[in-house]
Amino acid sequence: xxxxxxxGGGLVxxxxxxxxxxxxxxxxxxxxxxxxxxxxxxxGLEWVxxxxxxxxxxxxxxxASVKGxxxxxxxxxxxxxxxxxxxxxxxxxxxxxxxRRKAAGKGYYYMDVWGKGTTVTVSS
Amino acid sequence: QSVLTQPPxxxxxxxxxxxxxxxxxxxxxxNNAVNWYQQLPGxxxxxxIYYDDLLPSGVSDRFSGSKSGTSASLAISGLQSxxxxxxxxxxxxxxxxxxxxxxxxxxxxx
Numbered sequence: 669x670x671x672x673x674x675x676g677g678g679l680v681x682x683x684x685x686x687x688x689x690x691x692x693x694x695x696x697x698x699x700x701x702x703x704x705x706x707x708x709x710x711x712g713l714e715w716v717x718x719x720x721x722x723x724x725x726x727x728x729x730x731x732a733s734v735k736g737x738x739x740x741x742x743x744x745x746x747x748x749x750x751x752x753x754x755x756x757x758x759x760x761x762x763x764x765x766x767x768r769r770k771a772a773g774k775g776y777y778y779m780d781v782w783g784k785g786t787t788v789t790v791s792s
Numbered sequence: 793q794s795v796l797t798q799p800p801x802x803x804x805x806x807x808x809x810x811x812x813x814x815x816x817x818x819x820x821x822x823n824n825a826v827n828w829y830q831q832l833p834g835x836x837x838x839x840x841i842y843y844d845d846l847l848p849s850g851v852s853d854r855f856s857g858s859k860s861g862t863s864a865s866l867a868i869s870g871l872q873s874x875x876x877x878x879x880x881x882x883x884x885x886x887x888x889x890x891x892x893x894x895x896x897x898x899x900x901x902x
Contacts, residue, residue, distance in 0.1 A: 703891075705837075712794060713829070713837065713880050715891035731890050765836055775824030775884050777891070778842040785836055 670694035670781050672766045677786030680756055688751040688786060690766030695781075697747035698722060701769040703779055704740060704751050706762035714762075716740075718769055719749065734760075756790045763787050795820060796881050796894035803900040808871050812897045814864040814881035820892055824884040826864040828857055831878045840879070841866060873901050 676688040690702065703718035717730035719740045728740050739752040749766060764786055767779035797815040804810045814826065828841035839848050841857035844864065854875075856867045864883075868875055881894035 712878075712896040713831075713882075713893045715882075715893065718891075729889060732888070772843070775886075776843060777825070777884055778827040778839060778882075779829075780839050780842070780848065782836045782838065 670768075672768065672781055672783035674764060674766050674783045674786035677764065677788045679789045679791065681792050682756060682758055682790055684756055685752070685754045686756060686788060687753070688764055688766075688788070690749040690751075690783060692747040692749070692768070695768070697742075698744035701771065702740075702742060702749040703767045703769045704749075705765045705767055705779070705782075706760075707765070707785075708759070708762045711762075716751070716764070753788070756788075758790050761788060761790045794895040795885060795888070795892040796883065798879075798881060798894040798897045800895070801898045801900065803902055804871050805902045806871055806873065809867060809869045810871060810899060812866045812868075812879055812881075812899070814866070814894045816862050816864075816883060816892075818862055819887040820862075820883040820885040821859065821864055822862040823886060826857065826859055826881055826883045828855075828866045829880045829882065831880065833877070837880065868899070871899075871901055875899055876901050 671693045673691045680686045701720045704716040719728045737755045741750045766783040768781040771777045825843045829837040830840045831837040844859040845857040854869045879897045885892045
């Protein structure tokens, strides 16, 4: 069964750091780009960023709201994607979802597998 | 901030049809594929439609997607109580160089 499981969420003070993990199973992790999406309490979905597969350079893209503070990385040997969150703000409070990203060319992308999410609360 | 605009809510009786609109611009919907996601209460989102009008395996054919210019639509026919959920459109935005989601639409079955 194809599955993504997020972990690492919790309560953290503003200005501190937190690292989320996304453990994949049931598919060849290294073949896929991986994304993170978040949802603030009672709000809609917000894209955080993604990391390409090594075949496409393993490069990353980020939303403007997190660029320079968040870093996505991957360890293909462990089938884990990470979201390193630094300089956290209260507005980063959200459920963070890990997703598998599929692409068929420029502009043709979608996220076909989602984890159940992990909750991050930024508060003093 | 959401770049794609959806109606906040739609409601209809069981077995009827509803349509959810998603309005964007030439930098997103007008130039890239649209995907739709369903989020049941308390659950993670689930892919419903991809590449404008394709159904993933296992998704009911009561759901259909379409796109024209800078707008897209999701239709649900034969509405059932289990369709009560939030629905989001999404597309890549070339100007922002990022994925943008719609504002979300809550579907209520009367």
